[in-house]
Amino acid sequence: MSFTEIVFAFAGLFGLFTALAVGVLSLTWMERKTLARIQQRAGPSLVGPHGLLQPVADAMKLATKEDIIPAFADKLLFWVAPALVAVPAFLIWLAIPFGDDLAVRAMDLGLLYLVAISGIGVVGLLMGGWASASRYSMLGGLRAAAQLVSYEIPIVIVILSIAALVQSLSLDAVIGGNTVTIGDQTRDLPGQGSIPFAFIMPMGLVIFFIAGLAELGRTPFDIHHAESEVVGGPFVEYSGAHWAVFFLAEYLNTFVISVLIVVLFFGGWSWPEPPESIFGNILSDTTTNFLGGAWLMFKTYLVAAVIFWIRGTFPRLRIDQLMSFAWKVLIPLSFANLVLIAIVLFYDWPLWVMTALSLPILLGIVIAVRRRRGVRGRPRTVRILRRSAGEIGRPFSDLANQPPNPVPGEGQAGD
Amino acid sequence: MTAQLVVFYLVAAVAVIGSLGVVLTRNVVHAAFMLLVALLAVAGIFLVAVAEFLALAQILIYGGAVTVVVLFAIMLTRTDDQPRTDHSQRPLALLTAVGVFALLVVVFIGSDVASVADTRGVGTENETGFEALGLGLFTDWAIPFEVASLVLLVSLIGAILLARNVEDGE
Numbered sequence: 001m002s003f004t005e006i007v008f009a010f011a012g013l014f015g016l017f018t019a020l021a022v023g024v025l026s027l028t029w030m031e032r033k034t035l036a037r038i039q040q041r042a043g044p045s046l047v048g049p050h051g052l053l054q055p056v057a058d059a060m061k062l063a064t065k066e067d068i069i070p071a072f073a074d075k076l077l078f079w080v081a082p083a084l085v086a087v088p089a090f091l092i093w094l095a096i097p098f099g100d101d102l103a104v105r106a107m108d109l110g111l112l113y114l115v116a117i118s119g120i121g122v123v124g125l126l127m128g129g130w131a132s133a134s135r136y137s138m139l140g141g142l143r144a145a146a147q148l149v150s151y152e153i154p155i156v157i158v159i160l161s162i163a164a165l166v167q168s169l170s171l172d173a174v175i176g177g178n179t180v181t182i183g184d185q186t187r188d189l190p191g192q193g194s195i196p197f198a199f200i201m202p203m204g205l206v207i208f209f210i211a212g213l214a215e216l217g218r219t220p221f222d223i224h225h226a227e228s229e230v231v232g233g234p235f236v237e238y239s240g241a242h243w244a245v246f247f248l249a250e251y252l253n254t255f256v257i258s259v260l261i262v263v264l265f266f267g268g269w270s271w272p273e274p275p276e277s278i279f280g281n282i283l284s285d286t287t288t289n290f291l292g293g294a295w296l297m298f299k300t301y302l303v304a305a306v307i308f309w310i311r312g313t314f315p316r317l318r319i320d321q322l323m324s325f326a327w328k329v330l331i332p333l334s335f336a337n338l339v340l341i342a343i344v345l346f347y348d349w350p351l352w353v354m355t356a357l358s359l360p361i362l363l364g365i366v367i368a369v370r371r372r373r374g375v376r377g378r379p380r381t382v383r384i385l386r387r388s389a390g391e392i393g394r395p396f397s398d399l400a401n402q403p404p405n406p407v408p409g410e411g412q413a414g415d
Numbered sequence: 416m417t418a419q420l421v422v423f424y425l426v427a428a429v430a431v432i433g434s435l436g437v438v439l440t441r442n443v444v445h446a447a448f449m450l451l452v453a454l455l456a457v458a459g460i461f462l463v464a465v466a467e468f469l470a471l472a473q474i475l476i477y478g479g480a481v482t483v484v485v486l487f488a489i490m491l492t493r494t495d496d497q498p499r500t501d502h503s504q505r506p507l508a509l510l511t512a513v514g515v516f517a518l519l520v521v522v523f524i525g526s527d528v529a530s531v532a533d534t535r536g537v538g539t540e541n542e543t544g545f546e547a548l549g550l551g552l553f554t555d556w557a558i559p560f561e562v563a564s565l566v567l568l569v570s571l572i573g574a575i576l577l578a579r580n581v582e583d584g585e
């Protein structure tokens with residue numbers, strides 16, 4: 001490795017670290033604003049214009065807060081755990097391409113790298129949970145481990161199907177396409193520059209998004225730090241700067257999942273180029289790269305907004321629902337996705353066959369899940385009222401025959 | 416001494432310290448975390464040997480999954496806060512460890528690892544290391560590979576059976 005390469009690597013790391021710190025701050029602000037709008041509040045609005053400086057104030061508050069370590073805690077592990085969660089979240093970004101051949105470290109094995117590095121964070125959660133010497137945090141750590149290990153499988157299988165689609169593990173190939181030689185036959189495989197994989201693999205996208213949400217431990221999958229059950233999960237006992245590091249890791253991971261969805265399914269940095277016949281070749285390579293990076297970030301924030309939106313609208317799942325959903329629905333579905341893409345590729349069918357095959361499966365699964373949960377016909381409250389009316393007698397039957405409570409989105413203007 | 420060698424010795428030292436920690440520490444949970452250190456250091460050794468695929472697979476399987484499962488088992492089954500160390504089996508354990516180590520040394524010295532590494536390398540110019548590895552696994556070594564996965568399947572079924580029995584007994 002030459003001297004300039006080393007300098008470039010350090011510059012890249014430093015730039016990445018700074019950009020990520022700013023990104024996390026902006027994400028916290030965005031989440032609070034989004035949630036506030038959903039709940040008809042104003043959100044942070046006092047510090048800076050539109051509360052833009054609120055995250056900075058929060059960070060300063062957390063950094064200066066007293067750092068409490070429980071008396072019975074395992075001091076060393078208690079200190080190491082936050083780093084073990086946060087460092088992999090940073091490391092993942094090394095492989096993310098921000099433009100054509102523009103990653104801190106473009107790797108041939110990029111996809112495998114993503115999967116491998118993201119698996120380490122779980123150990124940090126277990127470590128933090130155990131080292132705090134508290135029942136709640138220990139339970140939270142175990143829950144986190146069970147949940148994250150289960151939902152890692154569908155993610156890995158979906159990434160595997162993408163690897164099969166582009167015949168490569170490199171993230172550049174995922175976006176730019178790949179040329180493979182099998183025997184004496186050369187084939188051009190499409191990258192997302194020509195068609196986003198969301199259209200080829202809608203099933204993969206849905207699985208990846210749901211499993212990604214679960215990996216983040218965000219609502220509706222936040223059972224490992226569910227306030228009403230285990231208080232704060234693995235990091236109940238943490239405070240001040242240490243807690244801030246966990247918090248940072250959580251938002252970094254949100255950022256990671258968003259950017260992964262964009263890179264794997266929505267074309268990454270590739271953007272609709274103006275046809276050269278009209279504009280000529282006015283854009284230099286640098287400008288194209290810069291615009292590509294900006295476009296990638298724009299899409300990433302859009303996905304993050306959807307994640308926050310879901311947090312604002314869905315209630316939390318129970319732990320058994322969560323685990324059975326992973327093992328009985330998502331994992332078989334991800335394997336189906338892999339087998340389908342393998343068949344399509346083997347017989348050299350056009351890729352829209354994949355879309356045509358996965359859409360009905362997806363629809364069928366959605367219907368089946370809804371049926372299992374019993375959400376059809378009248379809202380659940382009414383059915384419960386009906387049942388209790390049958391058991392208790394007259395007074396409730398009147399209630400049950402009334403129209404159901406207004407459901408959000410069914411008119412009812414105003415309050 | 417090349418830079419590569421310096422990095423190798425550093426990583427190897429971490430691996431050895433980690434492994435010693437696994438055996439010497441009194442606390443089972445600490446031992447599990449030291450195991451993580453040792454396993455990740457082994458991934459580092461793979462990296463120094465330019466076997467990126469092996470390094471990443473090591474991190475994915477041992478660093479992520481195996482360590483978590485070990486920790487899970489320890490945390491769910493531990494009943495007392497002070498785990499006992501089994502003194503009666505110490506001589507036996509020593510014998511096994513020394514025996515395995517001797518076997519490894521004999522095999523290593525007896526084999527022609529050095530010459531193989533010189534002539535064959537990990538990949539050719541057109542194939543990166545992992546492509547050669549994949550082709551090898553699914554063509555020349557397909558049967559050993561399938562047998563290995565059969566072992567995993569059997570242990571999975573065994574685990575389910577064990578769990579079932581406990582449930583029925585109560």
